[in-house]
Amino acid sequence: MRGQVFPERAHPSPQPSPARERARVAALKRHCLDLVARGGGSETRAWPLCLALLALLLAILPAQAGQLDRAAIEKNFPPPLVVGEKDAALPIWPILKQQAGAYEVFAYAFESVDLAPIPGFGGTPPDLLIALAPDGTFRDVKVITHREPVFLEGLGSEPLFAFVEQYAGLSAKQAIRVGRPNARAAGAAPQTTVDGISMATASTRVINQSILASALAVARGKLGFGAGNVGLTVRAKPDLYEPLSLPDLLARGWVKRLTVTNADATAAFKGTGTEASGDGPPDAILTDLYVAYLNAPTIGRNLLGQARFDALMRELGPDNHAVMVLSAGPVDAPENPVGERFVLGAVPDRLAIGQGGLIVGARDMAVERRDAGQAEGLPAGNWTILRIDQAAGFDPSAPWALTETIVRERGQILSEKIARTFSVETALPEDLFTRVKPEDGPSWTDPWRARAPELAALAVMLAVLVPVLARQRGLVADQRRFTAFRLAFLAVTLGFVGWYGQAQLSIVTLVGLVRAATATHDFTFLLYDPPSLVLWAFALAALVAWGRGTFCGWLCPFGALQEFVALLGRPLRIRQVTVPPGLDRALRHVKYVLLAGILVAAAVGSPLADSLSEAEPFKTAITLYFVRSWPFVAYAAGLLVLNLFVYKGFCRYLCPLGASLALLGQVRILDWIPRRAECGSPCQLCKVRCRYGAIAPSGRVDYAECFQCMDCVTIIHDPAQCVPQVLARKRQRRTTPRSVVVA
Incomplete structure (x- = not known):
């Protein structure tokens, strides 16, 4: 059922806010408008007080929580699956499946927002329904709701749905990374990499972190493993070898032996009516297994011989593991798990390797059994080498156990199978291994490393701009040279910062900040988009020194696009329109009203904030390269045409981001x-x-x-x-x- 657990994929819908919170914010909005009305012509002084009052409200709004009840969970897990009772300790639902007359846990279902409410770039955490198998494998992932701006009325939600479908079959024990689009086809490891989405790299990294963090919370609380070993690679030291005999290996505990006698089986099946199923005296051996981890040369070379050990390591591949199980018991005994009925290349149904309370996936390697070069003194008998893939998260340096299952039947007409398990634990010394830890740092460090060249180029760009602007008697004083410099710089802003780097600053970030304060008080989503964060930091610093103009006039890609479009006015003989002073003053207030409306809507959790944010054409013109539905393209193109007649009319009258920077620019210390x-x-x-x-x-x-x-x-x-x-x-x-x- 990989990737097909959920019967349908619903489009995300915004989560409604409580009526009481809407009423409180509506009252705040009215009070803010009263302040502005009383302020007369001093709007830029009244709005900061209004926004400060709005910020006070954010701390008292409730955090976002999961929204699926039992009926909704059952809809996503239809028969033959059965939804069990919700866990008392964790907000998870066991999903059961009938197996051999009994119900077994097929998966644990939960909403990511209940366990890892990591805000996305819409400011609120994406809500994902995740089905996690008991072995830590993702059965499926589905998007319930999200407010990621790049997908809302942009790319659409379908690319996001396809993105989360990649997690089916991957393991929560692995450090899953978001690669570039088509990263898997380009050779990235499919068990640890998912393909990213062009123009949505930062959003997909937030989604990835939400999935992994919530899954690991369930793993720690329910499955018995934690985040400590995620991404950890443990390798046997290839040059560490000591010639040892089988008795030496047994004496050190590096080879283990699991022996089950009739007496052991009788005690295990006592009270089931199958105690007398075994033949022979009580001390007769039913199964006798030797268990050995082969990757360590001191074990593998001594058991297999040099040639066979080398061949096995080549066939095994890097970072995978091999465990040998040899049966020295009766070959024809029905309880012999590696007897004549054992199927080569299959997952053994009566043998299992477990660690930390979890079963580790292991499959027979189907290696050549003849002339294996086994060590002298190793008992003759059927044997298997089980392969454990690196994606299983197996750590051979930590204790692990081999478990054998013996099954007996009672009843002749309606027979009932009864199973009992017997296990032996292996604990190898840590000095046989090297432990390669995952890269230090939280997941948001990945985009900083990945985009280091872009950040370096951006730093050079800003380093060039500052002295040019600061030394007014230098390049600025030479009109011809300065004009050439400005046009070249704006071309870099549009091409590199905007279309290539996708670092167009937007009011959407402020919406995200408000929503994050409302829901989680977690602002780490900003760290997933390094170029934008660097530009934000620079723009805020420039506000203190110079005011709004540094960003709006030099670093805004859409502003640069408008300036280039305005250059067409002269060859087209288009004359600029002079807006009458009274109308000009009135129109300048529109951007402040729009800003207030967006932030208030964001604070109450209303989807109106997303709609009002579309007053910015940035997503259409810069993020999506005008590849969008025609109303948005027509709007963005219309603003560029307006720019031919009213120079930067959008920036002057409509831009809510510009309004916010103008307000923050009141802290400017220089009349430069x-x-x-x-x-x-x-x-x-x-x-x-x-x-x-x-x-x-x-x-x-x-x-x-x-x-x-x-x-x-x-x-x-x-x-x-x-x-x-x-x-x-x-x-x-x-x-x-x-x-x-x-x-």
Whole structure:
């Protein structure tokens, strides 16, 4: 039933919020609007107080929890599977399957949000229904709900559904990594790698962490193994060899012997009516098994001989394990688990290897039995070599046990099978092995390592930008060279930061922060997208020094796209429209109202936050390369066309991210744009040239609306453009006396 446990795959739907919380936030919203109304023209001072009040609410909102009741679980596990009683200690449901007249646990079903509520980039944890087998193998994974922005009205949920289907058959004991798209086809290990999704790398890593963390919580609490050995590789030291005889190996406990006599079996089956099934005296041997872990050369070479041991290691492959079981008991005894009826290459039905309370998958290797080169003194008899794959999480340096099952029947018409197990434990010394620990650090360190080259290039990019902007009398003062530099930098922003690096900052991140504060108070989801986080850090630092303009004017990919589109206006002979001052002031308030609506909707858990966030065209134009349904493409394209007539109209009037940066930019400590006494009176050149309308008639710079294009800085440092300097130079020429030549 691999990958087919769940009969259907539902599309995610947002989880409704309690009415009481909606009412409380609605009251807060009304209070915020009252503050703004009373503030008159000081909206940028009133909004920070409003948002601070909103933040106080976040701490008292309830955390998200699972939403499936028994009926919903039964719908996902239809007959012949049976849903048992919910566990008293953990929020898990045992899923039972009838086997040989009795019910056995087929899987444990649980919701990831109950055990590992890791916020995604929508701010709330994805909720996944996971079916985990008793041996730690994923039966299936299904998406219940999610708010990952890249999938909502973007790529669609189908790629996400296909992504989680890859986990069926993988083991929670392995450190599963998210690779690049088609990583498996390119040679990545299929038992430890799942194919990622282009344009959704960070979201899939959050999903992966949610699946593994919740599964390991169940494994620790229910299955008997924990996170400590996940990804751990234990190898026998290949050069550690000591010639030993079989009695020596038995004396050290490196080869174990499991002997079951008639008396042992009679005691085990006492009270079942099958005690007398064995023939012969009480001390007669039913089964006599020798058990040995072969990877360690001191054991394997001594038992098999050098040539056969080398051949076995080559056939076994790296990091897999081999266990030999040899039967020295009666060959024709029905209880002999490796007798004549043993099927080569099969999983032995009466032998099992267990560790930590779990059965470890082991299969006969079907190696050549003749001329095996067994050690002198090893008893003759049928034998098998069981292969344990590395994905099983087997640790030979820790105690493990071989278990033999003996089955007897009672009754002749409706016979009943009764089973009893006998086991022997092996504990090998740790100095026979090397333990290769998984890479240190939590799962979010993976994208930082994977994207190290991109981060290095981004760091160089920012390192180039800062001194150019800081040294105003350098490159900035040369209009021709600075214009070329700016266009080249914006091209890198659009191509590298945006379309290649997928590091377009968005209001979606703030929505995620609000929802994370509401649900889990866990903000580690930010760490799964390193380039965006670095840009956020830089943009926030720049707010303190320069204000909003550093990001909006230099590092926003969609802003760069608008500037390149605006260059088409001149050859197309499109003249910019001047928005009347009164209308301009009114339109600038729209982005603040939109910002407040988005954050309030996010705080109450409303899906309206996702809808309002679509006011940003970033997902369509940058993240998805305009490959999206036509309404979104038409909207993004319409904003670019609007940009031909109203320069960066979206940025100035609609961008909620720009509104948030403008508010945070109130902490700016520098008035870094140089001004002269003549600025505003009488000179209006900078005001006229400012395409953003960020310079008042008085000459004052409105830093909340400044996009740091540096045009005014270039003008004020250019003696050929700055009107006061031009006039001063003319006056100087008029007052300088001319030399008189006397004949």
